[in-house]
Amino acid sequence: MATTPVSPSTNDDAPETPAVGKGRATPSRAEQEAARRRPLVANTKEAKAAARAELNERRARAQAGMAAGEDKYLPARDKGPQRKWVRDYVDSGWHPAEFVMAVMVLVILATLVPFSTLVSYYAYLVMMAYLVIAIGGMILLGMRVKRKVAAKFGQERMERGLGWYAAMRSLQMRFMRLPKPQVKRGQYPA
Numbered sequence: 001m002a003t004t005p006v007s008p009s010t011n012d013d014a015p016e017t018p019a020v021g022k023g024r025a026t027p028s029r030a031e032q033e034a035a036r037r038r039p040l041v042a043n044t045k046e047a048k049a050a051a052r053a054e055l056n057e058r059r060a061r062a063q064a065g066m067a068a069g070e071d072k073y074l075p076a077r078d079k080g081p082q083r084k085w086v087r088d089y090v091d092s093g094w095h096p097a098e099f100v101m102a103v104m105v106l107v108i109l110a111t112l113v114p115f116s117t118l119v120s121y122y123a124y125l126v127m128m129a130y131l132v133i134a135i136g137g138m139i140l141l142g143m144r145v146k147r148k149v150a151a152k153f154g155q156e157r158m159e160r161g162l163g164w165y166a167a168m169r170s171l172q173m174r175f176m177r178l179p180k181p182q183v184k185r186g187q188y189p190a
Contacts, residue, residue: 069179078179082159085152086145086166088189091181095141095170097134102173103127138167 027035065073069084078087103126110123142163150158174181183189 066178067180069182074179077165080159082149082153082162083165085149085189086162087169087179087181088183088187089145089148090141090166090169091174091177092183092185092188094185095134096130096137097167097171098173100131100134100171103130134171138170141170142167 062073066075069087071079077083107123107127111120113119145166146158146163149162169177
């Protein structure tokens with residue numbers, strides 16, 4: 001026997017004509033996308049200026065930290081106690097390689113002397129001889145650094161590339177090195 005379902009109770013307080021729909025027109029897809037579209041970053045001049053100032057301040061702090069040798073701001077190639085020791089060792093000595101740029105500038109100036117191929121020739125020979133001396137000094141420095149780091153930190157704990165790191169640091173003029181030298185000349189690290 002089939003029974004009819006019970007109809008829901010009616011509310012006598014309800015208005016006689018119920019509201020149809022949601023009371024407004026459905027927006028088109030283009031209108032919905034336009035309403036959702038907004039810039040990821042605030043586009044005001046003040047917001048841009050504040051973001052730029054904050055970025056400049058962070059960069060200045062990082063640059064100062066890197067120049068001071070703070071491990072937090074150093075790139076990966078300069079981090080660690082062994083690299084710091086090598087930097088201090090290189091910065092405490094005089095190396096012929098750090099004057100290569102100055103010698104090259106002098107050679108260029110000597111080649112500009114008019115009607116004097118002999119001066120240019122000898123300047124070129126001096127530069128080549130100086131380059132040989134500088135490269136020899138870099139090789140010796142790299143070997144010396146490896147030997148001293150192995151004695152200080154242990155052969156099994158020695159990082160790779162310390163000789164090359166020392167040679168490349170010695171090639172830079174002292175005032176251009178980053179991180180800046182933390183020791184004076186003659187103050188070799190223990």
